[in-house]
Amino acid sequence: MRPFSYLRAATAEEALDAFAARPGAQFLGGGTNLVDLMKLGVTAPEFLIDVSRLPLDSVETTPEGGLHIGATVRNSDLAAHPVVRTRYTALSQALLSGASGQLRNTATTGGNLLQRTRCPYFQDTSKPCNKREPGTGCPARDGVHRDLAVLGHSAHCVATHPSDMAVALAALDATVQVRGAGGERTVPVTDLHRLPGDRPDVDTVLRPGELITGVTLPPRADGGHSGYRKARDRASYAFALASVAATVRVEGGLVRDASLAFGGLAHRPWRARAAEEVLRGAPATVETYARAADAELAAAEPLRDNAFKVTLTRNLTVNVLSDLASRAEEGARPPT
């Protein structure tokens, strides 16, 4: 058997010290992805530092009126949190659309962000994969890729990031708190994940040994609404074919502010800044939303079998924005 050492860290300091002593270790959260990958032989850490029981399991309002989410808060707890449900609806919806009830009970906030692609070639060690073994090639480009990327991919990798939660966080301008040997830093969630380029083996901008300790959501402007919608092959327990998270604030028939992120399309949660440019200040109409989607999706480079994702994302974008804007205009309901 492949022996590995295991340490259950009681504090973040202990986890970081343990890593410093054993570079090459991996942090273990809920284990819903890492343990699978170890069984499949995709990864073989010599040392696991279990951070799932660090005292980072609370959700607290920040002095600015935002929300701080500890890295070990379980997905199910976060989705059910009253403030998340009412003021960060997109996040709650995204969490509940992911995985299964059992997995959500186990998966952590930090671990969810760092889960790895479900590309079938990445998970099969009998086949080449640049992400798993740099330089071996990417059979997905010409192989089975209906579920894979249409945006931001490279000749080396067409994998997608599988998280639903991260897409909502991207639209909600979340930041990620990170601790490492060099101290603490904050990374916008939209900068956390990389595009594959010629280094698809590197998923994120985290440095070796850096530990996610929490996620912070900025205050939500009054009158804004947020939502998440995901399309998938079966009604539950399926990764997104495409998903859209959005926030919209409409005043006087105009889009005052909007944010938009796509899931299931790229190597990272895809913040749709070009679309947001179109939306800002434009009439809150279906035509605007479609134009916004087109502005973003103009960069799409579908593969042989996944061009449907472009149409799908366009439809989802128009649908989600229309829905949120109409609720904003109703104005009678409390902001969500």
Add this chain to the structure above:
Amino acid sequence: MTDALSQDTALPSPGAPLALDSAFPRREAREKVTGAARYAAEHTPPDCAYAWPVPATVARGRVTALHTADVLALPGVLAVLTHTDAPRLGPSDDPTLALLQDDRVPHRGWYVALAVADSLESARAAADALRVEYDTDEHDVRLTADHPRLYTPEEANGGHPAVRERGDFDAAFAAADVRVDATYTMPALHNHPMEPHASTAWWTDDGRLTVYDSSQGSATVRDTLAGLFNVPEDAVTVLSEHVGGGFGAKGTPRAQVVLAAMAARHTGRPVKLALPRHQLAAVVGHRAPTVQRVRLGASSDGVITALAHEVVTHTSTVREFVEQAAVPARTMYTSPNSRTTHRVVALDVPTPSWMRAPGEASGMYALESAMDELAAATGIDPVELRLRNEPAAEPDSGRPFSSRHLADCLREGARRFGWEGREARSGVRRAGDLLLGTGVASATYPVLVSPSTATAHADRDGSYTILVNATDIGTGARTVLAQIAAEVLGTRPDTVRVDIGRSTLPTAPLAGGSSGTASWGWAVHKACTALAGKLRAHSGELPAEGLSASADTEEEAGRESPYARHAFGAHFAEVQVDTVTGEVRVRRLLGVYAAGRILNPRTARSQFIGGMTMGIGMALTESSTMDAGFGDFAERDLAAYHVPSCADAPAIEAYWVEEDDPHLNPMGSKGIGEIGIVGTAAAVANAVHHAVGVRLRDLPLTPDRLLPHLATAPHAFPLAVSGK
């Protein structure tokens, strides 16, 4: 899901004589939900070792080197079996069981070695570490309707002739008022029972082999192992006490039981082997993909004058298995001129096998879709069209039906579903972003039965024991056999113990072909009848050892019937198609069956709705992609291969019509394990057509297939993007 048990499901009041027709809960329910019921991999004899197989990583070729020495040096590793040193196996009817016997690799995933170690983890690590070298040949895994190597086999699965012709199809089709000519495709489908294939095996010094195996029939496993390992059949004991589903994939022995026995013999220790989920697709069989062309010619009033159902499918180079998808067309409808054919090509793919209603599930998808197309072409309601094509006798054989209540199923289903007044046009029912539609399809499944033996025993204390090597694969076999015995013995089922799932019991056939209850039940009925006679003849207290009677139904169950015997059914589905996403969801699914006497409404309903749920998967979610470059199935775990989740299975209702058929067996029952899946996919697909107004003929109906046809929906502006 509706909770209402359909029809009369009341338990009999205490002391009431009723045993059959009552909704007894399954006997081992508590054991199962508490984890007390132990499955094949949950038996751990002392000193048990663990095995992990090594699949080939090329699609065609030969093994040229196996670097076993490196692996044998790893901690805990006991052996690495390969074709150079594995025990030589005796002959078998099934060449997929000739494991580790030569260097040939017939498909990717074929086992080339088996690692055995002290622990599961060490075995797995050893298997992963084994370096294998191959000489690789070019492979061919693509099924096409015009593949140059297609041939007509002698027969299709089930012993059916590959080709049947009646009348003059070509002339009748050419002369028909209305013609439908359509081709339907289905990908490979995978059984994926909840319990993966597993065995725990050990040999004793006297040369006896004992195996816990996850199997649908331990007698066949015993006989096969005896042949392969060249020992007498009575030297092999196979136990299949609880089996977590099989759906055909455990109908005959699979690789795990041969490998476990091999490794146990080689190491001299008990060996446990549970096949990992991601290897199943390549080694336990699958429903073969099909390309099915159906042509229907009819008069303007919808009566079929010409019917052709031509099936193209694949098999492996190891063994010929031909999915008999054109066979139901020989039974279903009036068709004075008919052609039903199968052609197959042997590709470098895993060997296909039985999957729930082989032939019927796949073939009825195509035939019942074509019937819906004929209904549209003639402007006749789809229920009415089917009623107009009821045959007086089985079209292919000319034999009278022992009973056929398809028309009753259609009428009763239409009534319960609210079919009357259905919008005749398609693509017009709308609710916000959703398009709504309803569809209907017929179902059929043959009455199969095999000879069986059984023993019934009466004890002094007034209790009874039934001994029969039946297998409970989750259907409730113990429960219904106790009911049958109790009915004959005039007692309550709770006074009857049922001992099944062991090859040392009176020999009985497998749980397959929807024939288990009929086959085992017939022998139990006969044994109990004999026992009841003995009890009547006996006076005074029973002897200490009690009284026993045994029965063998070789003669009566083996006799060919002068009747065409089939169960029938009708499925009604309502779907919604989301015009934003292309997602299809089933809103309602209703089945009505005519399947002889229903012996236990509770367990029967479970089987019906289980089959219907599997049919939803076939229609909408279950997609297996043959990766042409590598030669294997791309979706190999339950995250990627989408069996329906609870959220995909909405209000499902199952009902049945009373059917009194004296030409079946003493219970008057037909099989019910498979018919629930038959026709469900067509009903769903027909409902999708009704919703969208476009006929999609390639399953499954996933969003990528729907979206191109939903461009007229509000908010959807087709974007000119083409794949590159």
